[in-house]
Amino acid sequence: MSSSFMNGARNTSSRSTHAQAILGPEFCERLSETKVLLVGAGGIGCELLKNTVLTGFGHITLLDLDTIDLSNLNRQFLFKKKDIKHSKAMVAAQTAGAFNPNVNIQPIHANIKEAQFDIEWFKRFDIVLNALDNLDARRHVNKMCMAAGVPLVESGTAGYLGQVQPLLKDRTECFDCVPKPTPTTFPVCTIRSTPSQPIHCIVWAKSYLLPQLFGEDEDGTGELDEAEKQGENAEEIAALRREALAYKAVRSALRSAQTTEDVAQRVFKKVFHSDILNLLSMSDMWRARAAPTPLDFNAIQEGTFSIQRPSNPSTTSGSAQTTHFQPANGHVNGKTPSTSSLSNGVSGLRDQRALSLHDTLELFISSTNRLAERLRKGEDTISFDKDDDDTLDFVTAAANLRSAAYYIDRKTRWEIKEMAGNIIPAIATTNAIISGLIVLQAIHLLRKSYAQLRNVHVQFKPTNPLSTSTMCPPNPKCGVCRDTYTTVLCDPARVTLSELVHGVLGDNEREVSVYEDKRILSDPDWDDNLERTLESLNVGRGKFLTIVDEDEEWGTIVVALSILPPNHPSDGPAFILPSPLPSPPRLEKQQSTPPPAPSRKRSAPDDEIVEVGPIAKRAKIDTNGAASSPNIASPNKRRRLEEDGLLMLSSKDDKIEDDVIEID
Amino acid sequence: MDTHYEGRSKGDPVQITEDEAAVYDRQIRLWGLEAQQRMCNATILVIRLRGTATEAIKNIVLAGIGKLVIYDSEEVKEEDLGAGFFFRDEDVGEKRVDAAKARIEALNPLVTVQALRHSTLLEQGSLEALIMSVDLVCIKINDICRQFGKSFYAGGTYIWLACSHDYISPKVTDQAHKEAPKNVKATASYSRLSTTLQLRWIGLTKRQTKELNPAVVHIILGKLPDDIDATSELGQVANSILASSDVNRQVLTSVPPDLIDAMSTSAVHEFSPTCADILKALATREAPIANFFTFDGNTGGGSVCRMSM
Numbered sequence: 001m002s003s004s005f006m007n008g009a010r011n012t013s014s015r016s017t018h019a020q021a022i023l024g025p026e027f028c029e030r031l032s033e034t035k036v037l038l039v040g041a042g043g044i045g046c047e048l049l050k051n052t053v054l055t056g057f058g059h060i061t062l063l064d065l066d067t068i069d070l071s072n073l074n075r076q077f078l079f080k081k082k083d084i085k086h087s088k089a090m091v092a093a094q095t096a097g098a099f100n101p102n103v104n105i106q107p108i109h110a111n112i113k114e115a116q117f118d119i120e121w122f123k124r125f126d127i128v129l130n131a132l133d134n135l136d137a138r139r140h141v142n143k144m145c146m147a148a149g150v151p152l153v154e155s156g157t158a159g160y161l162g163q164v165q166p167l168l169k170d171r172t173e174c175f176d177c178v179p180k181p182t183p184t185t186f187p188v189c190t191i192r193s194t195p196s197q198p199i200h201c202i203v204w205a206k207s208y209l210l211p212q213l214f215g216e217d218e219d220g221t222g223e224l225d226e227a228e229k230q231g232e233n234a235e236e237i238a239a240l241r242r243e244a245l246a247y248k249a250v251r252s253a254l255r256s257a258q259t260t261e262d263v264a265q266r267v268f269k270k271v272f273h274s275d276i277l278n279l280l281s282m283s284d285m286w287r288a289r290a291a292p293t294p295l296d297f298n299a300i301q302e303g304t305f306s307i308q309r310p311s312n313p314s315t316t317s318g319s320a321q322t323t324h325f326q327p328a329n330g331h332v333n334g335k336t337p338s339t340s341s342l343s344n345g346v347s348g349l350r351d352q353r354a355l356s357l358h359d360t361l362e363l364f365i366s367s368t369n370r371l372a373e374r375l376r377k378g379e380d381t382i383s384f385d386k387d388d389d390d391t392l393d394f395v396t397a398a399a400n401l402r403s404a405a406y407y408i409d410r411k412t413r414w415e416i417k418e419m420a421g422n423i424i425p426a427i428a429t430t431n432a433i434i435s436g437l438i439v440l441q442a443i444h445l446l447r448k449s450y451a452q453l454r455n456v457h458v459q460f461k462p463t464n465p466l467s468t469s470t471m472c473p474p475n476p477k478c479g480v481c482r483d484t485y486t487t488v489l490c491d492p493a494r495v496t497l498s499e500l501v502h503g504v505l506g507d508n509e510r511e512v513s514v515y516e517d518k519r520i521l522s523d524p525d526w527d528d529n530l531e532r533t534l535e536s537l538n539v540g541r542g543k544f545l546t547i548v549d550e551d552e553e554w555g556t557i558v559v560a561l562s563i564l565p566p567n568h569p570s571d572g573p574a575f576i577l578p579s580p581l582p583s584p585p586r587l588e589k590q591q592s593t594p595p596p597a598p599s600r601k602r603s604a605p606d607d608e609i610v611e612v613g614p615i616a617k618r619a620k621i622d623t624n625g626a627a628s629s630p631n632i633a634s635p636n637k638r639r640r641l642e643e644d645g646l647l648m649l650s651s652k653d654d655k656i657e658d659d660v661i662e663i664d
Numbered sequence: 665m666d667t668h669y670e671g672r673s674k675g676d677p678v679q680i681t682e683d684e685a686a687v688y689d690r691q692i693r694l695w696g697l698e699a700q701q702r703m704c705n706a707t708i709l710v711i712r713l714r715g716t717a718t719e720a721i722k723n724i725v726l727a728g729i730g731k732l733v734i735y736d737s738e739e740v741k742e743e744d745l746g747a748g749f750f751f752r753d754e755d756v757g758e759k760r761v762d763a764a765k766a767r768i769e770a771l772n773p774l775v776t777v778q779a780l781r782h783s784t785l786l787e788q789g790s791l792e793a794l795i796m797s798v799d800l801v802c803i804k805i806n807d808i809c810r811q812f813g814k815s816f817y818a819g820g821t822y823i824w825l826a827c828s829h830d831y832i833s834p835k836v837t838d839q840a841h842k843e844a845p846k847n848v849k850a851t852a853s854y855s856r857l858s859t860t861l862q863l864r865w866i867g868l869t870k871r872q873t874k875e876l877n878p879a880v881v882h883i884i885l886g887k888l889p890d891d892i893d894a895t896s897e898l899g900q901v902a903n904s905i906l907a908s909s910d911v912n913r914q915v916l917t918s919v920p921p922d923l924i925d926a927m928s929t930s931a932v933h934e935f936s937p938t939c940a941d942i943l944k945a946l947a948t949r950e951a952p953i954a955n956f957f958t959f960d961g962n963t964g965g966g967s968v969c970r971m972s973m
Contacts, residue, residue: 015743017742017743018743054746054749070686074687074726075691099749160694349682349692350682423689426694428723428727429723
């Protein structure tokens with residue numbers, strides 16, 4: 001092996017002729033020793049892996065929790081059709097490894113948020129390159145890199161657009177220095193009772209109806225209790241409660257072994273007829289908006305159904321409009337004409353064709369039956385997956401039926417897949433450009449040529465396809481990168497919160513509050529947890545303890561927890577403090593603004609936290625049986641609605657505090 | 665097989681199937697089914713197979729063009745391995761196109777790939793035939809632009825003209841040499857952008873046949889920097905194209921520096937004004953999706969170039 005490497009040495013010099021000339025032999029030599037972490041082996045990840053391999057980064061660790069899907073193949077060029085369902089990290093490493101035998105690639109099929117990827121692990125790398133597709137993981141890696149002091153290049157693309165951002169603690173802004181836009185949110189009542197846009201109906205079908213019928217059995221009243229507390233219309237809530245009860249009956253019908261034909265009809269009649277009648281009984285609700293029309297199963301099936309949209313309630317004299325749900329091809333409520341009548345040149349894809357109301361009903365029946373059949377065959381719960389045809393059909397049909405009842409434009413299956421699945425169009429070229437730019441910024445960071453760092457945007461302006469901006473200094477109020485980070489190696493089963501906090505503060509003993517993420521563990525007036533072990537507080541490897549000065553005199557200290565070294569004697573001390581101890585900056589007195597994060601709001605000791613915001617992609621199991629990420633806690637209804645960025649608020653006035661809703 | 669070009673059948677355009685649409689889903693959502701359809705029916709000729717071409721080929725083959733014709737008469741050199749991920753150590757000494765063909769095909773089994781390797785193909789007669797039979801040509805101007813001046817003329821097809829920076833003789837002073845690394849690095853990323861542009865342009869090819877695009881040609885002519893040897897040659901090419909511009913055709917000019925070849929920083933600098941001007945001209949076009957971008961960085965003063973420093 002070593003002799004072949006020696007043989008390769010001659011090749012190496014040739015292979016790297018251009019790189020040597022461009023980067024200089026010294027830096028090339030350094031690159032071959034460089035340890036880089038690539039987080040993500042998707043669209044950007046594949047291109048980036050190619051670039052880092054060809055450029056000659058010596059040690060590449062490639063991490064991704066995902067498996068390969070058919071729709072990846074238009075851009076993730078390291079994958080072939082035969083690789084579908086296999087680990088992205090594994091296959092990418094194997095394919096790209098052949099591009100340059102002098103490079104060592106270590107693939108990991110796992111979630112970057114796992115505890116094993118703690119601060120000590122991050123510190124092993126000279127640089128981290130993000131090729132991620134969700135906010136949650138981006139923020140996590142940003143925080144880890146800020147804590148570990150490892151330079152990071154952050155990136156993202158959407159269609160023709162993309163951007164690259166080099167990040168280094170104390171030198172540049174971090175990813176969280178600038179607040180990220182909060183995901184679109186809808187009030188519960190808009191989704192449940194008064195939709196006015198297609199997306200409302202799609203969210204309803206995907207995140208409410210589908211789980212109600214095919215998801216986990218939850219009584220769903222907690223959400224309604226909450227909404228009631230928030231002061232939402234009590235009459236409306238009561239109606240929704242009746243609705244919830246009726247779901248129980250339908251749920252069991254879907255699961256019973258009897259013949260299937262009636263079940264879909266029964267679901268239909270409950271959801272699109274009874275429930276709507278129920279809503280209509282609250283006349284107050286429809287004073288200022290068009291009251292929905294209950295759908296008639298038989299009439300739709302016979303093609304005789306039409307909907308009268310009530311005249312604008314505010315102008316009583318208006319004449320009623322009749323909506324006939326004319327599909328694009330001009331057949332009123334009829335069955336889809338044979339495809340031969342689509343003679344306008346480009347015939348469009350099956351999914352892009354508008355369905356008549358009749359066909360929508362048929363799709364509802366067939367998809368409901370298919371899903372019910374799966375339940376009867378033993379599937380416990382079924383949740384929405386844009387690549388699961390049964391669920392997509394169901395959501396398409398249910399959303400469009402609801403739209404019909406509410407006089408809302410219907411969407412094609414193609415459009416609904418994109419909206420419900422949060423699909424972001426993607427092409428190889430944008431990813432390739434971005435990946436090239438990532439490497440350039442990475443090289444600046446590795447060279448410590450900080451003056452040359454730039455944020456780069458690939459944009460859609462012909463005059464200026466690439467724009468750059470110089471780096472901004474860190475936001476002095478940033479709750480992530482302005483903190484002072486330190487590391488404690490410990491055995492969480494043996495060290496108490498008090499020991500750790502006092503150890504870290506050392507001689508600078510003062511009144512502090514301690515948090516784990518957004519969870520408060522102690523404050524000067526509440527010391528119940530101080531003598532508990534970290535383990536009993538569910539704090540351990542990979543987590544952070546945040547120590548906030550009560551008088552806001554000192555900067556916040558964040559303690560990253562890692563494990564004791566392997567050679568640590570079992571009877572040795574339960575933790576190893578950093579040396580020197582962290583010395584947070586002294587803050588300006590009279591600072592009126594409290595530290596932006598973590599939230600100082602005290603919640604109940606055993607607080608329940610509902611995570612919101614885009615939820616990281618779940619790990620799919622590699623068909624090879626490779627390790628996959630740990631389970632994600634059983635989602636509750638609210639969370640399901642919030643997945644992929646659809647956040648449900650109880651009312652429009654609800655505030656989102658730093659991505660978290662705390663329930664008292 | 666490699667001594668002549670197999671003309672493609674000019675039958676009915678191929679309709680994209682549902683299965684193909686599933687593969688191309690994420691991009692059809694970007695540029696639409698019609699554009700994808702046109703791409704699937706396009707034949708593209710790439711002349712020379714080196715760093716930039718490798719990137720461009722990857723991107724257009726993944727995107728799903730109908731047919732790719734690659735011409736290169738040379739053998740794989742060891743230094744080609746630095747940017748050519750279609751090549752392996754054991755390919756050194758093989759013809760470039762032979763080494764790469766199977767790997768290009770593997771990128772997307774829906775695309776037909778034809779490899780051409782005989783240098784006689786670039787002689788006048790066969791070249792004209794070759795160019796006439798394809799929809800789009802991607803070449804490196806420094807190689808063969810002179811010969812191509814007339815070929816364009818005769819071709820009557822759409823030509824994507826790629827000017828490579830190594831065309832200009834480098835005048836590297838010591839000081840400039842110091843700056844070399846970053847400039848050249850910038851070019852690496854640029855080349856990738858240029859491939860994007862190429863891709864988009866392909867999507868719109870057919871529609872564009874109906875409209876003349878003299879503005880672009882004119883710009884190529886008019887705005888080239890005068891003080892470089894390269895300029896006059898480029899101008900010459902552009903001229904001859906213009907002369908024939910009564911035919912429906914398009915000339916797309918881009919300045920995609922070749923990752924491999926762009927060793928000359930001065931070249932990068934010198935050419936950027938060209939690019940900026942072309943971009944300006946393009947902006948005035950009515951273009952649903954920018955038909956193409958061309959750009960270069962590293963003017964030192966230009967907005968684009970700063971990104972690389």
